[in-house]
Amino acid sequence: MHGPPVVAWLLVALSVAAALMCVLRGGARAEALLGAGMALMAVPMSVFDPPRWGSAVLAAVFAAAALEAVRPSPHRPAHRMHHSVCAGAMVYMAAAMAAAGPVHEGHAGHTGAGGGAPLLTGLLLAYFAAYVLRSGARLVAVAGAPAPLPATGGAIRLRHAPEVAAACRVAMALAMFAMLLTL
Incomplete structure (x- = not known):
């Protein structure tokens, strides 16, 4: 990833946190995979010099995830x-990383x-950007509405709350936006 190392590390932290929350939610394996891949791609090149074939492997994994996502299913087609x-954006970024050429002075792609x-x-x-603004506005509207807290099992129920899933998606979309900016 190009850009200031502090931004890269913040993206790594955000992506890892989102991936872990997706793992804790259980059925969000595809989101967890995307979050882990985003974290790996965001690690500054000065710390981790991936092998030349690494981008191709990431592109193949994300292509498989894209195919899984478009497989016909009656459950929430917009999601x-x-x-x-x-x-698809992750495949695109991995392909752009591969096309950037060999690592030069600690950063790939500075060759033009x-x-x-x-x-x-x-x-x-x-x-x-549109996804983050639209979904973020929905989360703010939901947060503003008074809702009783669960009497028992609050932490477990909160982990599976739809708002937590939406917040994870917003965080990952925001991280994706930042990664695309540095492409």
Whole structure:
């Protein structure tokens, strides 16, 4: 990832936290995979110099996740489409990392090659910005409404609350937006 190391480490922390929350929620394996992949891709190149084939492996994993997300299912088609866009964006970023060429002075892609297609990057940036603003506004509206706390098992029920899942998706979309900015 390009950009200041502090931003990269904040993205790593955000992505790991989102991935862990997805693992704790149980059925969110695809989201956990995306969060872990985002964390791995955000590690500054000065700390971790991935092998040349690493980007191809990441692209293949995310392509499989994208195919899984678009598989026909009666459950929440808009949510599954969002997952396919996220996985597709991860494939795109991994391919751009691979196309960036060899690592030069601790950072890949500073040779002027790679970086992705500006139009596609712009479309993905617009998608994730709109997603964060729309979903974030919904979360704020939900947070403003008074709701009783569960009497028993509060931590376990909170972990499975739909608001927690939505907050994880917003956090990952925000991290995706930041990663696309540095592409």
